[in-house]
Amino acid sequence: MTEVSVAKDDVPVTGDLVVLKSVNKHFGALHVLQDIDLTITRGEVVVVIGPSGSGKSTLCRAINRLETIDSGDISIDGKPLPQEGKALARLRADVGMVFQSFNLFAHKTVLENVMLGQIKVRKADKKVAEEKARALLDRVGVATQADKYPAQLSGGQQQRVAIARALAMDPKVMLFDEPTSALDPEMINEVLEVMQQLAREGMTMIVVTHEMGFARSAANRVVFMADGRIVEEAVPDQFFSNPRSDRAKDFLSKILHH
Amino acid sequence: MPSPNRDQGGGTPRCPRTPPTPEAREIVFDFLSDYDDPSIWGAFWMTVKLTALSGVGSLVWGTLLAAMRVSPVPLMRGFGTAYVNIVRNIPLTVIIVFTSLGLADIFGMTMGASDFDVRGFRLAILGLVAYTAAFVCEAIRSGINTVPLGQAEAARAIGLSFSQTLGLVVLPQAFRSVIGPLANVLIALTKNTTVAAAIGVAEAALLMKEMIENEAQTLLIGAVFAFGFVVLTLPTGLVLGWLSKRLAVKR
Numbered sequence: 001m002t003e004v005s006v007a008k009d010d011v012p013v014t015g016d017l018v019v020l021k022s023v024n025k026h027f028g029a030l031h032v033l034q035d036i037d038l039t040i041t042r043g044e045v046v047v048v049i050g051p052s053g054s055g056k057s058t059l060c061r062a063i064n065r066l067e068t069i070d071s072g073d074i075s076i077d078g079k080p081l082p083q084e085g086k087a088l089a090r091l092r093a094d095v096g097m098v099f100q101s102f103n104l105f106a107h108k109t110v111l112e113n114v115m116l117g118q119i120k121v122r123k124a125d126k127k128v129a130e131e132k133a134r135a136l137l138d139r140v141g142v143a144t145q146a147d148k149y150p151a152q153l154s155g156g157q158q159q160r161v162a163i164a165r166a167l168a169m170d171p172k173v174m175l176f177d178e179p180t181s182a183l184d185p186e187m188i189n190e191v192l193e194v195m196q197q198l199a200r201e202g203m204t205m206i207v208v209t210h211e212m213g214f215a216r217s218a219a220n221r222v223v224f225m226a227d228g229r230i231v232e233e234a235v236p237d238q239f240f241s242n243p244r245s246d247r248a249k250d251f252l253s254k255i256l257h258h
Numbered sequence: 259m260p261s262p263n264r265d266q267g268g269g270t271p272r273c274p275r276t277p278p279t280p281e282a283r284e285i286v287f288d289f290l291s292d293y294d295d296p297s298i299w300g301a302f303w304m305t306v307k308l309t310a311l312s313g314v315g316s317l318v319w320g321t322l323l324a325a326m327r328v329s330p331v332p333l334m335r336g337f338g339t340a341y342v343n344i345v346r347n348i349p350l351t352v353i354i355v356f357t358s359l360g361l362a363d364i365f366g367m368t369m370g371a372s373d374f375d376v377r378g379f380r381l382a383i384l385g386l387v388a389y390t391a392a393f394v395c396e397a398i399r400s401g402i403n404t405v406p407l408g409q410a411e412a413a414r415a416i417g418l419s420f421s422q423t424l425g426l427v428v429l430p431q432a433f434r435s436v437i438g439p440l441a442n443v444l445i446a447l448t449k450n451t452t453v454a455a456a457i458g459v460a461e462a463a464l465l466m467k468e469m470i471e472n473e474a475q476t477l478l479i480g481a482v483f484a485f486g487f488v489v490l491t492l493p494t495g496l497v498l499g500w501l502s503k504r505l506a507v508k509r
Contacts, residue, residue, distance in 0.1 A: 093417025117416035
């Protein structure tokens with residue numbers, strides 16, 4: 001799978017976009033995030049992998065404060081994550097999020113799903129919002145489904161609409177929380193292709209996934225987490241062919257050999 | 259006051275001891291036409307007005323209460339919880355009588371009405387809204403619980419504020435899932451308007467009481483008013499039941 005490697009090395013690095021500094025979080029007695037330090041630069045695609053319960057999803061959700069943290073600092077584009085309120089809502093609009101379970105607004109059509117944030121948050125004109133929504137739906141390949149309700153779409157289609165909904169806000173960074181884990185196998189590729197395309201276009205992305213193929217081909221960097229810690233960070237080729245830590249070797253041996 | 263309205267000397271009775279059947283029917287049903295302040299139609303129209311206005315009012319107030327009960331502000335949550343638990347546990351009669359004897363007579367709250375009837379009408383609506391909203395709130399809150407958490411998370415993730423998330427994403431879905439329970443509340447409200455008779459609002463139950471005092475056909479009068487309420491509430495349940503199926507959110 002290494003052959004499909006995308007040339008991303010020429011993306012200009014213009015500074016740190018997402019910075020996490022000694023972030024800690026507990027769920028009761030469970031220490032899910034332990035002293036996490038992570039910096040993501042503009043245009044970078046970081047794939048977070050690791051065994052279940054290692055804190056990858058929590059890390060992803062903490063970045064737009066869907067999960068609060070107990071200590072440490074998270075800043076996005078130089079601004080520290082604000083407390084709940086208007087400032088946080090404004091920041092979340094700049095951070096696109098794609099969920100494992102799609103979470104499309106069930107009572108709205110596909111088109112309305114992609115228009116809602118533009119109109120209510122960005123205060124865009126309805127016509128402009130609709131044009132942009134249709135263009136985005138076309139880009140992710142579901143333009144013909146615009147007037148259907150989410151429940152009428154396949155999982156893969158729903159997830160692509162969810163990506164379009166996030167893109168409609170012109171986010172600075174996109175968070176993907178296991179975007180293909182709830183999909184039937186034959187639908188995984190159509191979602192991954194959209195994500196590959198986004199990566200090629202230079203979108204800053206943080207992707208929590210179990211898709212090693214995607215990690216190899218699209219990532220600039222792989223972050224391996226286990227038991228709430230970042231155990232290893234490396235470029236994909238190095239990580240997959242020559243992992244340094246035992247924990248990573250163990251993990252890779254389990255997933256790559258059957 | 260109604261008077262027995264027997265048609266005297268109409269036609270030539272073949273047998274003076276047993277009056278002919280048309281007249282007998284008139285005697286039995288004369289209570290239907292003998293009352294005109296209000297008439298039976300007027301009284302039921304008052305019931306409909308009380309129901310409609312209180313229904314709208316309690317839907318609005320109940321929704322606000324539900325929003326308070328799920329809000330992130332502890333003070334609002336506390337107020338919502340306290341309101342619901344106090345108000346829904348007080349008998350409606352006590353609340354309605356309090357609006358008249360307490361709010362109006364002691365605190366001089368006349369609801370902008372100089373006329374006694376208008377004042378009573380508005381006070382009754384105030385009491386009915388205050389009471390019914392507690393039940394509306396709980397119905398809507400149970401509806402909010404049927405909306406998956408991911409819906410609110412997705413709304414917040416695109417930058418919607420708390421009130422936008424609630425108003426644009428959560429409540430529209432919550433309402434659709436509780437149309438059935440809200441129909442129950444509306445039917446209960448329709449029947450609860452009869453309590454307004456306690457403060458002299460000229461609605462159906464007050465007229466029924468007056469008729470029963472004046473007329474002999476107690477059972478018949480009861481049946482007529484019972485029928486009147488069924489005519490009002492049965493379509494409510496059927497229409498809202500149909501709506502709840504039609505508007506159900508598919509997941």
